[in-house]
Amino acid sequence: MRVVIVGYGMAGSRLAAELHARGGEHKVTVLGAEPHRAYNRIMLSTLLAGKIGEPDVELAEIAGQGVDVRTGTGVTAIDRAARAVRTDDGDRIGYDHLVLATGSRALVPPLPGLDPTDLPARVAAFRTLDDCRRILAVARDARRVLVLGGGLLGLEAARGLAARGLDVTVVHPVGHLMERQLDPAAGAVLAGTLAGLGVRTELAVGGSAVEVDADEVRLRLTDGRTLAADLLVLSCGVRPETGLAAAAGLTVERGVVVDDRLRTNDPHVSAIGDCAQHDGTLTGLVAPAWAQARVVAQLLTGEDPTVRYRARPAVTRLKAAGIDLAAMGDPYDGPGEELTFADPARGTYARLRIHDERLTGAILLGDNPTVGTVVQLFDRGGPVPTDRRALLLGRSVGATAAAPAESPALMPDAATVCQCNDVRKGALVACWRDGARTVDEVVAATRASTGCGSCREAVTGIVDWLREADSVGAAR
Numbered sequence: 001m002r003v004v005i006v007g008y009g010m011a012g013s014r015l016a017a018e019l020h021a022r023g024g025e026h027k028v029t030v031l032g033a034e035p036h037r038a039y040n041r042i043m044l045s046t047l048l049a050g051k052i053g054e055p056d057v058e059l060a061e062i063a064g065q066g067v068d069v070r071t072g073t074g075v076t077a078i079d080r081a082a083r084a085v086r087t088d089d090g091d092r093i094g095y096d097h098l099v100l101a102t103g104s105r106a107l108v109p110p111l112p113g114l115d116p117t118d119l120p121a122r123v124a125a126f127r128t129l130d131d132c133r134r135i136l137a138v139a140r141d142a143r144r145v146l147v148l149g150g151g152l153l154g155l156e157a158a159r160g161l162a163a164r165g166l167d168v169t170v171v172h173p174v175g176h177l178m179e180r181q182l183d184p185a186a187g188a189v190l191a192g193t194l195a196g197l198g199v200r201t202e203l204a205v206g207g208s209a210v211e212v213d214a215d216e217v218r219l220r221l222t223d224g225r226t227l228a229a230d231l232l233v234l235s236c237g238v239r240p241e242t243g244l245a246a247a248a249g250l251t252v253e254r255g256v257v258v259d260d261r262l263r264t265n266d267p268h269v270s271a272i273g274d275c276a277q278h279d280g281t282l283t284g285l286v287a288p289a290w291a292q293a294r295v296v297a298q299l300l301t302g303e304d305p306t307v308r309y310r311a312r313p314a315v316t317r318l319k320a321a322g323i324d325l326a327a328m329g330d331p332y333d334g335p336g337e338e339l340t341f342a343d344p345a346r347g348t349y350a351r352l353r354i355h356d357e358r359l360t361g362a363i364l365l366g367d368n369p370t371v372g373t374v375v376q377l378f379d380r381g382g383p384v385p386t387d388r389r390a391l392l393l394g395r396s397v398g399a400t401a402a403a404p405a406e407s408p409a410l411m412p413d414a415a416t417v418c419q420c421n422d423v424r425k426g427a428l429v430a431c432w433r434d435g436a437r438t439v440d441e442v443v444a445a446t447r448a449s450t451g452c453g454s455c456r457e458a459v460t461g462i463v464d465w466l467r468e469a470d471s472v473g474a475a476r
Contacts, residue, residue, distance in 0.1 A: 001026050003300060004085055004093055006075045006244070007101030008032025010041060011273030011289040013059050015099060018297035020067050026301065028067045029093055031085070033074040036129055042286060042420075042451060044132050045153075048139075048160030049321060057129070059450075078248035080266055097268055097300060100256055101293075102241035104274040104284070106131070109148070109236045113210035120212035123232045126157045135161075135233060142230035143167055146219050148207050150177040152318060154235030155194070159320035161233070162198040169227065170199060171219065173206035181316050181327035185342055186349045186363050190325065193347040193366070197322050202227070240275040240282060255282050260308040262296050270296050278311060285314055286451050287420045315375055315419055326371050328378045329353070329361030336360065341392040350392045357383045359391075368393075372458070379416050408465040417458050420451025425462060432466045439463050 003019065005012045008030050016030050032038070038059040046052050074088040084094045106125035108116035114123065124134040139145070139161060147158045150172030162168045170177075176187025177194075191201045202221070209220040210232065217232045240255040251257040251265045255277030262270045262278070272292040274284055283289060288311060298304040318325035331338070336355030342348070348366030352359060352374075359377045364370075370391050377384060377391075384391065413426030423446045436442045439460050443449055449456040 001300065002094060002096045003028045003099065004095040004097075005030045005099045005101055006085065007103055007273070007275075008034065008038050008069065008071060009101060009103045009273070010038065010059070010286055011103065011293055012099070012101035013038035014290050015101065015272065015293040015296055016067060016069070017060070018293050019301065022297060022301045022303055024301050026066055029095075030067070030069045031073045031075055031087065031093075032069070032071045034128065034130070035072040037069075037071060039129055040451070041127075043453065044126075044129065045156035045160040045320060047132055048135060048157060049163035051163070051321070054129070075244060078244060078269075080248055080269070083268060095268070097270065099296060100245055100264075100269065100271040100275055101273045102244060102275045104238040104240045106234065107237045107239050108234060109207065111207055111210050113212065114234075119234075120210070120217070122212050122217040122230065123210065123234065125234045126153055127238065135231065138231045139164060139166060144229040145169070145231045145233065146171060146217070146227055146229040147233045147235060148219065149235035149237070150174070150201065150203070151180065151235060151237065152178060152316065154233075155190075155199075155318060155323075156320050157233050157235055158199045159194070159197060159323065163321060168199045169202060169229070170194070171202045171205065171207060171221070171227070173204070173222075175204040177201065177203070178318075178327075182363060182365075183332060183351065185340070186351065186365055189342060189344050189347060189349040189365055190323070192344055193323055196347070238274070238284070240277075242275060245271065245275070253277055253280075260310070261299055262292055262309055272296060278309060281311065283311075283314075285316070287422065288312070288314070290421060290451075312422075313378060315378065317419075324364075324366060324368070324371065326364045326375060327362070328375065329359070331361030331363055334360060337388070339388050339392055352388070352391055354384055354388070359384055362391075375419070376415055379419070380414065408462045411462075417462065418446075418448035418451065418455045420455075421447040423448040428459065428462050429466065432463065437467075 003026055016028055019026055019028050039057045043057045075085045076088050077086045084092050086092050106127035108114055125131050144167045145161050147154050147170045150170045158168045158170050176184045177190050206222045207219050208222050211218040216228050218226050218228045220226050242252045242256055245256045246252045256271040256275050258271050258276050258278050262272055273289040292309055295307050295309045298307045315328040331351045331353045339352045341350045351363040353361040358381055362374050374391055411425050415425045417423055417425050427446050431442050431445045436445055442463055448459050
């Protein structure tokens with residue numbers, strides 16, 4: 001089977017890896033418009049902060065017999081009748097199955113002074129590795145930075161640049177930060193935490209125009225004020241890349257519409273990742289994109305013809321140094337109990353919604369040692385402890401099924417350690433039993449911690465526990 005994958009980002013590269021790992025008689029061609037090898041977008045804010053270098057964001061290269069990766073090669077058209085794609089270098093590539101993993105693009109707001117196709121030198125979006133390079137090039141000689149947009153990516157960019165010692169101000173048109181994930185109270189606590197980390201916020205005010213000259217960039221605000229800086233970073237949301245699909249006559253709404261097999265209205269074309277719309281929903285996160293890649297690989301290789309994609313409840317984590325934030329489900333509406341706790345002076349906020357003894361939504365901001373337990377309860381649908389205060393305040397919950405594991409020995413094998421890759425504790429243990437003896441070996445075999453990286457400490461703890469348990473057993 002000839003499989004052509006359009007897009008060499010986190011979804012497309014993972015699908016190529018899944019197909020390659022399963023072997024079989026497949027000729028896989030991956031076409032990536034960006035000139036680089038695949039990289040981890042989640043880690044770009046850490047790159048902005050100067051904590052890692054570009055090699056650290058690169059994903060493992062897919063190579064070997066039957067895999068042809070072409071970077072810097074865009075696709076200009078799909079000929080569904082002939083089952084072929086045309087590239088921007090004039091090539092024509094036939095396929096038996098086509099997978100669209102075209103991702104999404106940064107939204108440039110329609111403000112006077114901004115041309116989406118040609119941004120001024122002191123203005124940059126924050127989405128790609130090239131965007132990151134552009135930001136860093138200006139930031140080297142900058143003192144003041146404006147970030148337009150107080151969502152997840154905007155705050156990650158702001159925190160990364162503040163870590164470099166820059167004076168950063170976030171401008172957000174809504175009255176509180178991260179309004180898609182947080183309530184106003186949590187947003188206020190988060191703004192206080194950011195202020196302590198050197199990031200100011202201007203809320204409930206948007207931009208009305210941008211002016212740029214050789215010395216600075218000026219952002220005019222909707223309230224009549226003007227803010228000046230050396231660099232303006234745009235983080236105003238993203239839009240799925242659907243133009244190629246729409247031009248080919250595939251069904252497109254907000255994204256490319258797919259069914260439970262990730263197929264479009266053409267059975268020879270699938271879509272995964274940011275560009276795909278499944279059950280009316282866009283994902284925008286890495287965990288569902290990688291889960292979709294696994295399903296498509298299982299179907300195309302015949303490993304499991306019955307497998308279907310089922311979206312799992314998403315857990316959003318803010319990837320920014322000095323901020324511990326997890327948001328999941330809907331903690332605002334619906335039946336059941338609602339519990340809240342706020343300590344703005346300590347940067348702590350918690351909100352839970354519980355229905356039928358199950359956690360249906362939560363916001364946890366600040367140092368809360370039960371965050372892992374809360375994520376597990378939400379992910380697995382396990383019963384919450386009788387003492388609800390345990391989850392809010394982070395103190396011991398006693399002997400309950402939901403108690404946080406003081407040792408990996410107490411953690412059930414079904415517990416999800418890595419949300420991005422859906423790696424459970426049992427898989428890490430099995431990997432150890434199969435011969436892996438270091439954290440890096442376990443990570444290479446299971447992919448745990450290769451997404452956002454927030455579970456690296458937990459993976460290390462489990463490996464250390466396994467090593468100690470084996471040494472004790474050998475001594476006996």
